Amino acid sequence: MSKKMNTIKKIQVYIEKNLNSNITLKNISEISGYSPWHTERLFKEIIGKNLFCYIRDLRLSKAALKLRDNKIKVIDIAFDFVFDSPEGFTRAFSKKFGISPKKYSKKPEPIELFIPYLAYEKKSKNKGEINMEKDVKAIFVQIIERPERKALILRGKKAKKYFEYCEEVGCDVWGVLTSVKEALYEPIGMWLPDNMIKEGTSKYVQGVEVPLNYNNKIPEGYELITLKPCKMMVFQGEPYEDENFNEAVSEVMEKIDKFDPEIYGYKWNYESDPSFQLAPMGYRGYIEARPVKEKNKS
Numbered sequence: 001m002s003k004k005m006n007t008i009k010k011i012q013v014y015i016e017k018n019l020n021s022n023i024t025l026k027n028i029s030e031i032s033g034y035s036p037w038h039t040e041r042l043f044k045e046i047i048g049k050n051l052f053c054y055i056r057d058l059r060l061s062k063a064a065l066k067l068r069d070n071k072i073k074v075i076d077i078a079f080d081f082v083f084d085s086p087e088g089f090t091r092a093f094s095k096k097f098g099i100s101p102k103k104y105s106k107k108p109e110p111i112e113l114f115i116p117y118l119a120y121e122k123k124s125k126n127k128g129e130i131n132m133e134k135d136v137k138a139i140f141v142q143i144i145e146r147p148e149r150k151a152l153i154l155r156g157k158k159a160k161k162y163f164e165y166c167e168e169v170g171c172d173v174w175g176v177l178t179s180v181k182e183a184l185y186e187p188i189g190m191w192l193p194d195n196m197i198k199e200g201t202s203k204y205v206q207g208v209e210v211p212l213n214y215n216n217k218i219p220e221g222y223e224l225i226t227l228k229p230c231k232m233m234v235f236q237g238e239p240y241e242d243e244n245f246n247e248a249v250s251e252v253m254e255k256i257d258k259f260d261p262e263i264y265g266y267k268w269n270y271e272s273d274p275s276f277q278l279a280p281m282g283y284r285g286y287i288e289a290r291p292v293k294e295k296n297k298s
Contacts, residue, residue, distance in 0.1 A: 005243075007032050008046045008119040011039075019059055022082055025051075046119050057114035060096050061175070063089070064113060067105040068181050074101045109217040110152070113175035118242060139255055140236040143264070143292070148229045149184060150214055152177070153207030154222050155198065162189055162277075165204045174279070176219055177208040184209045188276040196225060196274065230273040233261055233292045237285040245280045252286045266292040 014031050015023060028051065029036040043051045059081040066077055078089035093101040097111040104111070154173050159165035177187035187208045197203055209227065218224060237252035261267055273291035280286050 004042060004046060005119045007034070008043060011043060011051075012047075012116065012118055015055055015058065019055075019062060020080055020082065023055055047116075054116065056092065057096065058116060059083075060093055061113040061115070063093070063101070064097065064104065064111060064179065067101055068108040068179070072105070074105065077101070108179070108181045110176050110219050110222075111179045112172055113179045115175045115178060138238055139252060141259075141264075142234050143266070144232050144234055144289070146209075146227065146230050146232060148212060148227065149209050150212055150224045150226050151190070151207040151209050152180060152214070152218065152222055152224055153190065153205045155205050156202030157200065159202040159204045160191075161204055165189070165202060165206065168202065173206045176222075177206060180208050180210065180216075182210045182214055182216060184211065186278060188278060190274040190276045192274050193271050195271070228273065230269070231266070231292050231294075232273075232276075232289040233264070233266065234287065234289040235259070236287045239285050240282045242282040245282065245286075248282070249280055249286045253288065256288060256290065261292050262295055265295050267295050269293040 011028055011031055014028065018027075025036045025040070029039045032039045032042070034042065040051050043049075043054070047054060049057075063077050063081045066072060066080075067074075074090065075086045078086045081089070083089035083092070090101055093099075093104075097104065099109065099111065154169060154176075156165045156168040159168050174187055177183075185208070187206065190205050190207055192203055192205060207225075210224075212226075214224065235252065235256050237248060237255075240248035269291040272293075275288070275290040277289075278287040
């Protein structure tokens with residue numbers, strides 16, 4: 001299985017690097033070392049998506065971000081991403097996102113981008129096998145301040161953590177959140193305090209923070225909530241190999257649970273503000289933030 005995963009990961013990296021070039025099945029089968037037929041079958045088995053649908057959706061999503069952030073003509077972006085014609089690109093873009101590229105470039109609205117994840121082999125440890133002192137050598141801690149702002153969120157039903165949330169609402173939320181042009185920061189997973197949880201909805205949600213004056217389209221099922229100014233204690237673990245993210249995240253979270261903020265003159269403020277986590281990325285380590293207030297303040 002590890003050989004298969006490494007093969008698919010190599011294909012994904014090749015696709016990412018060559019999105020603006022013509023990619024053929026022959027190219028990809030040479031990367032994989034398998035026949036074209038077996039390469040296509042293996043990719044669908046591991047990724048769950050047809051190889052050339054994957055390439056098309058990734059090109060359209062990258063094209064959408066360019067249209068969102070740059071003054072660029074539709075005809076130029078179409079040829080940049082190897083579409084045969086501007087008309088073909090417009091049809092594919094409109095079908096994928098429900099809005100024409102020309103209209104989107106003039107007024108970007110949240111759309112469901114395709115955000116791929118590198119293939120990895122899931123590994124797990126029993127909780128009792130995790131040696132915190134051995135596996136987690138250092139965690140960087142800092143205090144940040146967040147101003148008053150809003151958050152565009154999608155609630156779940158009962159979820160208290162990421163995987164439960166994905167089972168309830170799916171894993172496509174990140175694509176919508178990533179597309180929000182007005183975002184103040186990158187998308188986050190959030191644990192809401194009790195006073196922000198609506199009856200019959202989840203503690204864990206995903207969202208993106210936006211300015212108070214955000215007035216763009218709110219996708220169906222999403223909502224805007226207001227977040228007060230707050231102080232957050234941010235924890236960042238050491239870099240790790242992406243295929244080991246389950247263990248890396250669990251180890252850092254357990255370490256945070258044991259942490260005493262009073263050594264910095266603070267105490268937890270869970271009842272007032274949300275905690276949040278950033279998308280796990282091995283190169284930067286796992287990052288999580290929890291709300292705090294100064295110890296001598298009520």
